[in-house]
Amino acid sequence: MQKVNILICGHKECLGDKMDLPGIKKHFQKKGHRVIIHSNFCDEIRDTKEFVLPFGDSVNPVVFAGCSPLVMERRIKALFDVPVEIANIREQCAWVYEKSDIADKHCIDIIELAISNVKYTRQFTHPSNILSERLAKYVSLIEEFGPNPFKI
Amino acid sequence: MSKVGVVLCRCNSHIDSTIDFNTLSEKIAKNKNVHAVIKVNMACSPRGKEAIAELAAQEEVDRLVVAACSPLAKGAIFKVYAADFHMPKQHMEVVNLREQCAWVHDSESATKKAVILLKMGVARVAKSKDVGNWNLNCAHINEIKCDKCKRCVEECPNNAISLREKDGYPQVNPDLCQKCGICVGGCPLGVISLPEFRLEEISAMLKPVAKADSPAVVGMFCEFAYEEADVMGQVGEKYSPNIYIIKVPCTGAVNMIMVNDAIAEGLDGILVAGCNASQCQRRKGNELATCRIENCQQSLEEEFLEKERLTYISLGEGFVAPAGIAQERCTGCGQCLEVCPYGAIQVSPDGKYEVYSSACRGCGNCAGVCRPGAIELPNWSDEKILAALDSILAG
Numbered sequence: 001m002q003k004v005n006i007l008i009c010g011h012k013e014c015l016g017d018k019m020d021l022p023g024i025k026k027h028f029q030k031k032g033h034r035v036i037i038h039s040n041f042c043d044e045i046r047d048t049k050e051f052v053l054p055f056g057d058s059v060n061p062v063v064f065a066g067c068s069p070l071v072m073e074r075r076i077k078a079l080f081d082v083p084v085e086i087a088n089i090r091e092q093c094a095w096v097y098e099k100s101d102i103a104d105k106h107c108i109d110i111i112e113l114a115i116s117n118v119k120y121t122r123q124f125t126h127p128s129n130i131l132s133e134r135l136a137k138y139v140s141l142i143e144e145f146g147p148n149p150f151k152i
Numbered sequence: 153m154s155k156v157g158v159v160l161c162r163c164n165s166h167i168d169s170t171i172d173f174n175t176l177s178e179k180i181a182k183n184k185n186v187h188a189v190i191k192v193n194m195a196c197s198p199r200g201k202e203a204i205a206e207l208a209a210q211e212e213v214d215r216l217v218v219a220a221c222s223p224l225a226k227g228a229i230f231k232v233y234a235a236d237f238h239m240p241k242q243h244m245e246v247v248n249l250r251e252q253c254a255w256v257h258d259s260e261s262a263t264k265k266a267v268i269l270l271k272m273g274v275a276r277v278a279k280s281k282d283v284g285n286w287n288l289n290c291a292h293i294n295e296i297k298c299d300k301c302k303r304c305v306e307e308c309p310n311n312a313i314s315l316r317e318k319d320g321y322p323q324v325n326p327d328l329c330q331k332c333g334i335c336v337g338g339c340p341l342g343v344i345s346l347p348e349f350r351l352e353e354i355s356a357m358l359k360p361v362a363k364a365d366s367p368a369v370v371g372m373f374c375e376f377a378y379e380e381a382d383v384m385g386q387v388g389e390k391y392s393p394n395i396y397i398i399k400v401p402c403t404g405a406v407n408m409i410m411v412n413d414a415i416a417e418g419l420d421g422i423l424v425a426g427c428n429a430s431q432c433q434r435r436k437g438n439e440l441a442t443c444r445i446e447n448c449q450q451s452l453e454e455e456f457l458e459k460e461r462l463t464y465i466s467l468g469e470g471f472v473a474p475a476g477i478a479q480e481r482c483t484g485c486g487q488c489l490e491v492c493p494y495g496a497i498q499v500s501p502d503g504k505y506e507v508y509s510s511a512c513r514g515c516g517n518c519a520g521v522c523r524p525g526a527i528e529l530p531n532w533s534d535e536k537i538l539a540a541l542d543s544i545l546a547g
Binding site: 011013014040042043046070071072073074075078091095108109112113115116117119120121122125126127129130131132134135136138139141142143145147148149150151 | 164392530543544
């Protein structure tokens with residue numbers, strides 16, 4: 001079985017203390033995966049220039065367990081040089097289950113699913129910034145024209 | 153007067169690490185429509201919802217502006233909040249301070265822009281109407297002002313509008329209406345609205361932009377172009393802070409009345425961003441938009457204004473990994489060509505079916521109809537889905 005690197009964002013304000021993250025970490029370590037629990041991954045990625053790969057030079061794919069892919073999937077994927085899959089353990093786990101044991105079990109299932117998916121996931125390709133080019137061109141043209149006479 | 157509650161979401165410091173929330177809340181509190189301003193961390197979380205519910209109940213606000221992430225990210229959740237607070241969904245506005253502000257501009261520009269964006273949101277929500285009786289959820293024609301010109305009937309790409317026999321007024325078939333807004337954009341009298349897209353609201357949003365630093369440009373972006381602007385924020389690409397983007401259902405929904413309002417307000421430029429040629433999911437929204445823009449440009453020139461102040465650009469290309477066709481498995485049945493809503497499948501001179509990668513939006517319609525399984529989506533192969541099912545069943 002292909003080993004993956006699992007990065008769990010354990011930010012207390014997001015997840016609360018419902019889930020037993022060290023226990024979940026052990027569960028996946030026993031299967032041979034490398035697991036890191038980060039205290040607040042948002043802090044880490046706020047400045048992408050200072051971002052340091054948490055798994056060093058490892059070429060294994062990464063599963064990021066944290067918030068929903070709707071929040072910042074591309075932002076996270078763009079940070080890594082390997083395929084990345086997101087496991088939504090916040091909106092679909094921590095925020096919906098009252099009981100810890102159910103939350104833990106569901107969290108493990110969600111991460112397992114992401115591990116299965118990441119084997120088929122391609123590495124993120126950085127999109128070209130067409131918008132910026134077109135905007136810059138347009139704004140400089142408008143600057144040349146000067147302000148709208150109706151404004152004056 | 154409406155009582156607007158403003159919620160500033162810190163988004164785990166993604167927003168307030170760039171935008172100065174103190175300046176923002178001070179400036180927006182001065183707005184005559186704003187009744188209360190609160191700061192929360194993660195408005196989308198259960199705790200965030202509690203804080204907003206408290207604001208709605210204790211301050212008796214009847215409208216809410218949530219300044220947070222893109223409406224494409226958590227917008228649906230905030231609309232659900234509105235329903236939970238017994239508020240019409242039109243009375244909830246989401247202002248995108250994250251993807252299109254904090255993540256793409258430096259602190260000073262982002263704070264300045266955030267003030268304008270928030271004022272635009274407040275202006276819109278203050279003009280919003282409770283359209284509860286439009287529960288049909290389709291375009292609405294104000295018959296009192298309609299002059300029965302029939303343009304909406306001719307331009308609707310879904311044939312959802314027909315003339316009523318008894319009085320000749322156009323009527324909308326809610327089963328066919330896709331809420332694309334092409335009728336809204338085409339109506340010369342501006343009497344057609346969508347439940348969540350009314351010309352009065354958009355025109356109100358333009359006023360704060362006119363007061364922004366020059367050159368003040370408003371962008372009317374279709375959903376795909378808007379998503380592309382969001383993607384640029386997500387991948388950390390910067391762009392000019394002079395543009396204030398308004399999401400429209402389709403570029404075909406941009407009515408030239410709005411454009412004239414923008415020019416009259418003193419805006420320096422209006423950029424309409426939509427899809428390229430065949431790519432419009434609404435079938436002909438972009439074609440109609442470009443045609444209307446050309447006509448409007450002539451009017452601008454007659455007013456001795458540069459026609460480029462109103463410009464159409466095509467975006468929405470190349471930010472989605474395209475589908476691919478395995479030629480050895482393709483039987484040439486042509487089903488993919490039939491179903492592609494974006495015209496992204498082409499037949500090469502030697503008869504091979506190929507994906508025009510810039511036009512592909514990765515929707516997967518082609519992969520779904522391909523019987524020999526020759527079409528592959530980069531991140532959604534059959535093997536991946538089957539393996540995922542195995543994983544779930546094993547759990």
